[in-house]
Amino acid sequence: xxxxxxxRLFSNLFWxxxxxxxxxxxxxxxRDERLGWMGDAQIFIxxxxxxxxxxxxxxxxxxxxxxxxSEAGAFPDFAPRLNDENLMRFEGAPAWGDAGVIIPWxxxxxxxxxxxxxxxxxxxxxxxxxxxxxxxDFIRTQGVGNNYGDWLSIRADTPKDLLATAYWAHxxxxxxxxxxxxxxxxxxxxxxxxxxxxRGVFQAEYVExxxxxxxxxxxxxxxxxxxxxxxxxxxxxxxxxxAADIAGRGGHLSTGFVGCGFLNPVLTEAGHTETxxxxxxxxxxxxxxxxxxQGATSIWERWDGWTEEKGxxxxxxxxxxxxxxxxxxxxxxxxxxxxxxxxxxPGYTRFRIRPFPGSGLTSAKAEYDSLHGLIKxxxxxxxxxxxxxxxxxxxxxxxxxxxxxxxxRIEEGGAPAAESEGVTYLRQNGDxxxxxxxxxxxxxxxxxxxxx
Numbered sequence: 001x002x003x004x005x006x007x008r009l010f011s012n013l014f015w016x017x018x019x020x021x022x023x024x025x026x027x028x029x030x031r032d033e034r035l036g037w038m039g040d041a042q043i044f045i046x047x048x049x050x051x052x053x054x055x056x057x058x059x060x061x062x063x064x065x066x067x068x069x070s071e072a073g074a075f076p077d078f079a080p081r082l083n084d085e086n087l088m089r090f091e092g093a094p095a096w097g098d099a100g101v102i103i104p105w106x107x108x109x110x111x112x113x114x115x116x117x118x119x120x121x122x123x124x125x126x127x128x129x130x131x132x133x134x135x136x137d138f139i140r141t142q143g144v145g146n147n148y149g150d151w152l153s154i155r156a157d158t159p160k161d162l163l164a165t166a167y168w169a170h171x172x173x174x175x176x177x178x179x180x181x182x183x184x185x186x187x188x189x190x191x192x193x194x195x196x197x198x199r200g201v202f203q204a205e206y207v208e209x210x211x212x213x214x215x216x217x218x219x220x221x222x223x224x225x226x227x228x229x230x231x232x233x234x235x236x237x238x239x240x241x242x243a244a245d246i247a248g249r250g251g252h253l254s255t256g257f258v259g260c261g262f263l264n265p266v267l268t269e270a271g272h273t274e275t276x277x278x279x280x281x282x283x284x285x286x287x288x289x290x291x292x293x294q295g296a297t298s299i300w301e302r303w304d305g306w307t308e309e310k311g312x313x314x315x316x317x318x319x320x321x322x323x324x325x326x327x328x329x330x331x332x333x334x335x336x337x338x339x340x341x342x343x344x345x346p347g348y349t350r351f352r353i354r355p356f357p358g359s360g361l362t363s364a365k366a367e368y369d370s371l372h373g374l375i376k377x378x379x380x381x382x383x384x385x386x387x388x389x390x391x392x393x394x395x396x397x398x399x400x401x402x403x404x405x406x407x408x409r410i411e412e413g414g415a416p417a418a419e420s421e422g423v424t425y426l427r428q429n430g431d432x433x434x435x436x437x438x439x440x441x442x443x444x445x446x447x448x449x450x451x452x
Contacts, residue, residue, distance in 0.1 A: 001336070001364035006280060008292050013326025016299040017048055020323055024061055024080070028301065028319040035078040036064065039151065040324045042099035042106075043261050047329035049110045050339075050368055058107055059116060065100050066123040073130030075100035075123075077145060092130075092145040094164035095258045098171055100127055105174045108181065111371065112347020117178045128175060131168055132194070138201040140164035153256030154286045154303050156217040162206050163258060166223040169198040173227070202229045211237030218245055219259030225270065226262045239270035251278045252286055261327030268335045268356050274451060276331070277358035288328060299326040337366030337377045342399070353377050353390050353437070354401035359450040365389075372396045376441075386448035391441045398437040404446040405431045411445050 001007055019029040024036035025044075041061070048054050064079040075097035077090040091097065101124050107116045134143030141161050150158040176191035202224075206214040211234040213220040221242035224230050230238055246253065255263055264276040283289030286303035294306060301322035306312050334340045338355030341348065348370040357364075357379055365378025373393025380387050392398045402410055402417075407425070410417045410433055418425040422438035 002362040003281065003360065005283065005289050005292055006332070006361070009280075009288050010329060010332060012292070012296060012298050013047065013323060013329045014051055015297065016321050016323035016326055017044070017051055019298065019321055021048065021052065021054070021057060024064060025057075027324070028322050030321055031319050035082075036061065036080065037078045037096065038065065038076065038099035039093070039096035039148065039257060040322070042095070042102040043257055044323050044327050045103060045106050046110075046261070047327050047333075048323075049106065050329065050333045053369075055107065055111050055113070058103055062100075062103055062107075062116060062120055065103070066120055069100070069123055069126065073126035074143065074145070075127050090145065092143050093147055094140065094144055094149075094160070094167045096148065097127065097145070098167045100124060101171045101174050105178060108178070109341055109346045110348075112349070114181055117181060121178070121182065124175060124178075128171060128191070128194075131171070135168070138165070138168075138198045139205060140168045148257075150217070150219040150256035150258040152302050153217070153219065153259070154254045156219065156254035156256075157215065158217040158219040158223075158259070159206070159215040162202075162214055162220055163223060165198060165202050165205075166227050166229060169195055169202060169229055170227045172198060199229050203231065207231075207234065211235075212241055213238065216241070216245070217259075218242060218253065218263065219255050221245070222255070222259045222262040222266050225266045235270070239266070239272060242270075243267065243272045243275050246275055246279065250284075251275075251282055252284070253279055254286070257324045260325050261330060264328060264331040265335060268331070273335075273356050273358050276335075277360050280328070280331075281360045288325070296320065299323050301325075332364075333366055333368065336361070336364050338379075338401070339366055339368050339375055339377050348372060348375065348396060350397050350399070351375065352399050352401065354399075355379055355388065355403065357381060357386065357403060357448065357450065370396075381448055381450075384447055384449055386446055388444045388446075389442070390437065390444070392437050392439045394439045396439060399426070400435045400437050400442075400444075401429070402433045402435065402444060402446060403431065404433055404448055406447060407433050409447055412442055417444060 020026045025041040026034045027037040027040045068076040068079040068081040070091055074092040077093045077096040104116045104120050144164050147160045149160040172191050172195035176188045179188035221238050267276040283293045291300045298321040301319035302313050305318050335356045338353045340352040340354050342350045363380035368375045376391035378389050412420040412423055417423055422440045424436040426434040
């Protein structure tokens with residue numbers, strides 16, 4: 001892209017992935033830990049699957065996860081388990097144990113293979129039974145093990161029960177969708193009902209009438225928005241509170257491991273794209289750019305692994321090669337370049353190209369080597385106009401969301417877009433124009449200027 005710092009950020013997260021995706025998704029490759037921590041794994045899995053073919057890697061890891069499941073049904077905090085009495089208690093932590101549901105769902109979405117769901121369905125149901133038995137009031141406070149919360153957040157303590165309950169609701173939603181994939185309609189209804197029950201209790205317990213959430217942290221708002229836990233009429237207000245918190249911190253994030261991956265996607269979907277770009281390009285503490293300004297060549301475990309004011313963090317836990325905060329890579333692919341899955345169809349047989357250009361970048365491009373071939377998307381802006389180049393592999397199709405509402409001024413190959421071979425006009429959607437693309441390579445031009 002046009003910003004060397006962002007290109008370095010991508011390089012850093014890719015190198016941290018390469019250093020850790022060896023046999024199991026370790027949290028770090030250099031410290032005495034080197035365990036398959038499941039929170040880190042599920043937080044980064046979507047970024048990781050863009051960077052490399054992770055299908056076989058995570059199929060193997062899910063066997064480790066199921067092997068490590070407790071007799072009561074709790075998924076471990078890391079897998080494989082170690083035969084150590086001091087470490088056997090590490091199970092059931094919110095956002096960590098939940099990886100046992102999130103990873104199979106993500107593999108299905110990315111690769112379109114139902115076998116991972118079928119293979120681990122019974123284990124996932126045991127996990128859901130465990131959560132329900134432990135928490136009959138639908139607030140997840142029991143069976144949570146160490147409950148790390150929003151691990152390594154910066155001056156922002158998300159209530160741990162809020163975070164835990166949000167993830168339980170998310171599990172229920174994903175289980176309902178997976179049951180539908182398997183044709184188990186009754187189970188799908190059961191889990192959909194469970195989601196609604198938890199969602200209702202979440203709103204009663206944590207959501208105020210003006211859309212504020214208990215704790216008022218960025219991660220709290222992100223989970224509530226990303227996991228559809230808010231009443232529809234409060235979503236805009238909650239997103240506004242999130243953006244205001246960021247502005248009140250001088251344009252800085254405060255999220256730990258759990259919130260980091262949701263941060264820029266949620267802001268973008270909520271109409272705060274410029275705030276997301278501001279976070280991406282910030283190079284003062286705490287930010288992705290701050291570590292790069294200090295010379296980082298991989299992703300740090302802590303935002304404050306080293307600061308100008310305090311020097312190094314506690315050497316007992318201060319890795320400089322942890323990939324969790326690199327989960328922003330998903331946003332770079334999905335929202336900056338715009339290469340995204342279809343909401344309803346897995347495996348990229350049909351997909352979306354939906355870029356969200358923003359201030360601070362004048363160009364960006366990405367490639368994704370899908371099961372069906374190479375997908376490309378790249379844009380460049382200059383003098384009030386934009387060029388968008390797209391490649392759709394053979395035997396696939398894409399829905400293109402052009403960030404321009406002026407249909408008559410969108411051209412492909414120098415002619416009106418709707419008249420080009422392989423391009424079919426679909427509809428207007430707010431400030432975007434949608435087209436169906438057949439396989440091939442396309443070059444669109446249209447007027448564009450960033451929203452301030």
